[in-house]
Amino acid sequence: MQPLSKRTETFTDSVIRRMTRIANACGAINLSQGFPDFDPPEALTKRLSEVALTGPHQYAITFGAQNFREALSDKQFHFSGLRYDPQKEMVITCGSTEAMMASMMSVCNPGDKVVLFSPFYENYSADTILCGATPVYVPLSPVDLSFDANVLESAMAQPGVKALVLCNPANPSGKVFTHEELSIIASLAVKYDLYVITDEVYEHIVFAPHRHTYIAMLPGMFERTIECSSLSKTYSITGWRLGYVLAAEPVMERIKKVHDFLTVGAAAPLMEAAVTALRFDDSYYTGLQAHYTHMKDVFTNGLRNLGLRFTEPQGAYFVLVDISEFGYEGDEQFCIDMAQKVGVAAVPGSSFFREPVDHLVRLHFAKKDETLYEALNRLENLKKLKR
Template sequence: MVPPVKHRLSERARAVVPSLIRDASRYCDELGALNLAQGLPDFAAPAFLKEAAQRAIAADRNQYCDPWGLAQLREAIAAKCARDNALAVDPATQVTVCCGATEGLNLALMALLDPGDEVVVFSPFYENYRPNLATVEAKPRYVPLSAPDWRVDEAVLERAFAGTAPRAVIVNNPANPTGKVWSRQELELVARYCERYDAYAITDEIYEYILYDGAEHISLAALAGMAERTVTVSGLSKTFCVTGWRLGYVIASEPLTAAIRRLHDFLTICAPAPMQHAAVAALEAPADYYADLRRLYQAKRDRLVTALYRSGFEPVRPAGAYYVWTDAGVLGAKNALEAAGRLAIEAGIAAVPGDCFLPPGHPNCNLRFCYAKSDQTLAAAVERLDRWSGHG
């Protein structure tokens, strides 16, 4: 009889836990719950973008392209950075197109960090940051921020940089799950501390165009002295409702880009070729497209936040991105996992428990809702909330 294999998993594999966001999506079908958990827009992508993709596929743009990214796309990204981010970027030496912002963030961490290096992570944080850091054996240095404005001041940064200087700091702007949009003053503070302690900044700017109430997006790399020590990660998935296309990009100085490109080449070779051709059309969208996008999501935000208040939740109104972070004490649960389960069963709505956005073991009863949904889905969610809370 052949003995069973005793698998020996790496420390990295053991450190990565399953995604609570994807878990919430999986049980929607089982429970018949509306998916307000994962950032999956259930409405159509722009027609001009789909038509460009269809043309690219019909023209057999199906083989590997330059691992650095299609030259025409890198040029369009550089032009977009000059227009919208006040960044002077060389498309030949400073832009890398990759498989989503998720790969872009991993590439930045792989290029900059060694095992044991510490990275400042502001909490609440995007779920991916913990496993991303685990895969490079770096250590998160969690720094809590407080609702409702999640303000970063001198005292916060003193805590963040106390003791041994961190190797890097992650800035998510606008932030998932809180919707925080960083002010210029906050970013200037981060820049000052990065320069003082010789730390890198890694910015996750995937929601840069989804802003409300006159909020302004500022790229940290555009501040004086930060271009050489910032890796900017962004992409097209959120702005153009194509999360499955996996198109992201990384902007960095030439030496950092050279390292990022080597890693990317042997990790995924290149992002999907026909989608890259289509993305050129996306980046040529007129200014009206972005204004319409903000109006669309602001209306969705206001609709869901109002319904949550009415149902007894305590949501924090986001200034950007398309999520609502809320206290879920109204559910009477002992923790966030139980709260999410009760909401899915009792109201038929799936949200993400706050555990995956907070340091391990952090007690909480928070939920994150996503409102990147069709008007029909949101109307059904509001009706279910009202019926559950007795307001229907």
């Protein structure tokens, strides 16, 4: 038989989804894959039940239903002050995963380089490699999650660098990039003529006093920012797979073509129902922030009471927990043992780092109170894993 693709031999399957399968097999509480166990807003599910009877049930226009794009344009203008043309500067995708892949494929040629902050969401390196490009990693400080501007510039100045990927708020670290940090990134992107591909799916899950800033708002950045996001986290509909890309028209024209041949289009009935959510007023987002702040407090206070060390999340809904005290040589075996013997599933931190980091695991707290309390009760048995 002919050999298979060389591009796909250098990375594994998703460690996150693998841990979900392990959790399901042993009945562990799944704090590995980041999806909630509570329902979406009632107004959204009610509208979906109506659409199930009335339609649409056939293909929408490949770039996304017109009313969905118009509602998204209004929402984005409300929160960022940037008005994206629903006809020329956006495309609706099958989740932010496709949004990122379509964007990366539209920007990168084989042999190009893409700058990634480490730790990073596992898809970013895989997407880069699938495009025939090479990742260039810039480490975040393990103490305060800051970056060294000189190290960043050295990475962005390398020959062949085409883009930087920015996850803000960040998965898995929970970091929210400050306005000052974003200004440094923006100035370097302009200086070296790079694209910035953002992943902003957690834009509405930010904990005081931190604030989310859209880098596309900064001077010189609208034309070179490609914003990827989705409705999954904001409205608790991860299974609906509704994502989008926002970009200036010349860039969007290329992304639209890639999207068309990747997936044709997002699900028409789900887009129709989701217009309801895109039209929610500010009270929804205030309530969302309060809800996630409550879940964060419940979970992180519980971890403190257990004597565990962890990163304090600034945004998103993830916590990196230090497992050094348990004496494991590798974090993957620790996660397997924790799922099977303690009944809580986590993700090995090593899957998010370029550096040799094997003393962290990622847990998420997008769960009902009763789920979080039960998880914390089970984590009291972590001492069983000490070697």
